Amino acid sequence: MLSLGGGGAKSTKPSFVSYVTPEVLSPRLDWEDFDEERNPVLKHTQDDLSQRGIFGTLLCTNFRVSFVSDETPLEEMTQHFKNKLYGENDIPLMCVDNIYGVYDEKKKLITKGMLKNKCPSKMIIHCKDLRVFQFCLTYTKEEDAKKIFQGIAHHCLEPKSLKCVFAFSYAASSSPEVQRSQRTVMFDSKEDWTQEMKRTKANLRIVGYNFWMKYGCAMFKASTLPVPQEDGLMQGYMERMLHAVAHTHLYSLKLEDLSETLPTIQDIQQSYNKFKQFFLIDNSTDFWVSDVKWFSTLENTGWLDIIRQCLQKAVEVVECLEKENTNVLIMEEEGSDLCCVISSLVQIMLDPHFRTLTGFQGLVQKEWVAGCHAFLDRCNHLYQKDKECHSPSPVFLLFLECVWQMVQQHSPAFQFSETYLTVLSDSIHVPIFSTFLFNSAYQRESTMKAEAQHLQRGPLNCPAVWDWSVQFDCKAQELFINPLYADKLKQDKAIRKVPRAKHQRQLSLPSSAFKTPPKKGFFKDETESLKKMLRVKRISRWMASPDSPAAATREFYETWQRRPLDYHGLLLPCLDGPAMRLWMQRYLRWIPEVQILGGGPVAITSMLAELLSQVQDLRRELDMRSCWETEAESLQLRPGPLALTRTSLRLSSSFPFASNRNWTFKPAIPTSLLQSLMVTDRLASQEDETNEVISLV
């Protein structure tokens, strides 16, 4: 129900900048083809109760569906957080989740086969970032309506080839000197890995890690070589690697097969599909109806439980590494889904470096991009119908969910904010970034090379998602930083004193190297042989410990909890029921009924930002004083920048996402109070005061 300038509909003021008109647009986003341009007048409604909306034009390009309002805006909106690539009324094509048509008040899911059918009176678009758009087509000429409807449906529902993904036309026309994020370690060169080894080694003083990483690195590089006979080569590496481990490690090794203990990626997909439905709400009535059995519906989706299981598994692995001095080998059938989740989570728990912004980005590069998570298949960017080969599943989102749980439990330990995580989860569906477009580094390099040849130009330069300046200006990027982050300054000395964990390492297997041949189940054979090899080394007894892992981890957690909290040390999440929370910012941000005007986390953030800037100002003041060159004016204490605080009363809990103009001061009052709680037992009819009950009887 939301969004497009719905606020404009409610307030009398026109709402947003019409920067998407072709004339303005073309110079700005010249990489965009207007291959589908329609100009029917459409009405878009805020919700079906008020029947209000704004008229405008719907456009479809090869990058996005875009709604342009007819109303001319009076003022530049004071949006803190504008995405440079797409506005609040634009939907990148990859972001479209489902399209529904409303035929005679009935909502139907539009599938490929239905395009020839009658044009619906209303089109509802559910986005992967959970926005819901409603376009009413009844005021449009039927011919135009049909054209735009079919155009959008065609673009969004047809399977595509990788070549058609917008990133390539973007990369081809964007200037080659796109700023590559300087600080994020990309792990696409040997130097990066060596650096990382140095970093961890310095902390760990462990030689074995070095070995591992070297081989990991070698394997990774090997996979990028288009050598057809690499299978044999890789097998050789594998054996040598294992021998190296067996020889150099005095520690034992535990094998953790994730496919046996964690839900499958199909389970994850199914659960998330159920889960997200409760946030894609078309109207106010549905909202209040779903409010009634909210907790049990939430539980039935199983999504929070999957998050808990992943965190639980990660804690188990940490326990092995920390307490039992055991190495852990995490594996699953393909080694690039839950392996990535678990190994990244383990590293976040163990290593404070990965809780910084750049460290976290490096971690995603290392474990997910270089670790060959099949982003292309899992995100189903190409709308492949063949679910067998390309089973889509929100595995990366699951990882972000787990990280969010840790962020909300131990916020001062993380340099990045929840806004950062939310934006990152949105960026998965913006088809510009090389980060999320490929199944493997090999695929990336070969595709890019082929495209460059095809376009007859030098190497293509697809930005990584970490180039945040592509999407946001500096001011907006400030919101990625957690103002409560406990700086390391104080801790520096402590680190030297406190002996670090002796051996923290994750044996992530960049196994997609083995996936190059499309033989199915190849890697499964590989794991089997791996297990055999391990058994030869008589380590099999470490597999599957008999006692319940939950009880053991519980104790491990409690022991850790009793120690004083060190934000730069080991960090464990609490896994009890009440501690697992809903990621409100991500899931509730577009729903008007749950907006808290003048409240929400932004009230704290703005307050803290102000406080911090005051402290900084005072520090500067002091520094200046100590220099002892004081001018009369500088003596005056200036108040810190209050920009956010002043407006924070007008900001809502959805900050910085849905801009607050969209909400009115009208509070959301439940429409179905009566249905909500029918207590029908004896107590309900009892009178308040006992004596009267007696008199009644």
Place this chain on the structure above:
Amino acid sequence: AILRSSGEMYQCSCSCQWNPDLEPGALIFISCLSVGKDVTYICPFVGALRGTLTVTNFRLFFRGISRDPAFVLDLPLGVVSRVERISGASSRGDVSYVLVCKDVRTLRFVHKQPDDSLQKSVFEVLTKFAFPVSNSLPLFALEYNQVFPENGWKVYDALAEYKRQGLPNESWRISKVNDHYELCDSYPAALVVPVTITDDELRRVAAFRAKGRIPVLSWLHPESQAAVVRCSQPMSGVGGKRCKDDEKLLQAIMDANAQSHKLFIFDARPSVNAAANKMKGGGCESEDAYQNAELVFLDIHNIHVMRESLRKLKEVVYPNIEESHWLSNLESTHWLEHIKLILAGALRIADKVESGKTSVVVHCSDGWDRTAQLTSLSLIMLDSHYRTISGFQKLIEKEWISFGHRFQQRVGHGDQNHTDADRSPIFLQFIDCVWQMTQQFPAAFEFNESFLVTVLDHLYSCLFGTFLYNSEQQRVKEELAKRSVSLWSFVNSQVDEFINPLYVHYPAHVLLPSVSIRHLQLWVSYYIRWNPRVRPQQPVHQRYKELLAKRAELQKKVEELQREVHNRASASSERAGSPTRSITPVQTFV
């Protein structure tokens, strides 16, 4: 003092530093009554713990022997709802008993039957002193005589509070009709009523309203003059009896607000219950009799449903939480749904007053449970004064204590009849709702979470006189202000403990919380605070405090330097030459 151990924590917030090992009974008002050596406390989280159990006329104190740091359990006897002996299943002559507490926990002790029959057994002492009222003993609050720098009894003065709201004014007067509690024994002495209504008319209205609780003003909007008025149900009965004076009173309330020609009557009950009340002579206003009034039911359930809901909640959260079904278990208690309905009701009232500029009348059956919840919550939404520490104290004193919320009945202070159907967590629900609002508006309240927990702890502790008795009349008669200490004396003497460091004061800011259950959370740090796993190691507000301290420190430094700069500047100008200096001030004056 905060006594903290690995297993249990009780914020011992009374300031008497008392260590039973060193100086038993050192403070005169506490007498050590029984000491049980070698008692085992069966902790549901840590396991069996051996130690010493001490019972005084105020508290129960258990200290473990084996652990380091020592395991300590310290609770005021007031929180004990029920002491039950578990009949000796064991042959070794062990005594085992369970203490069911009002603050959502249950404690279990086992110890050997004492050989020494001269000393009273711990169990006997417990059953006697946990329930002083049932045993004709005085409540501990009447013996407690700690002197605090602040006097909490002076926090609330009805006339001063009405004056703050601009009352009396041309439309409203302060009536003395209830000066001796003759009109209504559960109402305060000072009542604000429309000027056009005489005291005689008020007396006739009192006959028509349940328990004589006539419609009186709670709060007046400073700009629109829209009023929040509270009362009890009309005694219209099955026949639909009418009362001319009552109709006139409501009309006068409507007329006092020039902005609107309508009046909203919010009946907190479900309409079914209101209808059922007609059978017993009660009921609700008919829209025929009250022209221009619109009746709205808020569907909030009665005290018995709420009590049952809390009982279920306790089962779900204590001692252990079933992880896999946590959410559906939570839902089955309906606790948060009740919270939602109460907040939704208050929100509708606040919205009508603020946006609709319309006066509202709020009542339930007797007007001292749900009505108090609704008016106090909507006042918090409407008036930022009630979000400060002192304002919140005034609000409790006014809407709850002076308007006769029956604390004695609802909490059951010192009463061993734990099955009493009059007990109900109505005030707890109110505090829970306030907490929900502090979560949604983290910078809008001057007090922090620990303030709310402290208020609830002392609701049960019987250490302070604040929540004793049922009405102002009883408190005046018992001279409570002389004989006991106010909770606010304690709170205001260490107010720094309870300050929300993020508080920003916006004078005219109306809070409209989201009442969707998606935004409501279980108050973990109250209901599940005994579970060590759920407890955070370091509360975030500690870090906020650090920041505030840092800022204060830097600010001080800057000021010092500023002074120094100033001194040096004046010193150097002195040296530079006196002629100019002597002229300068003259110039500034000219």
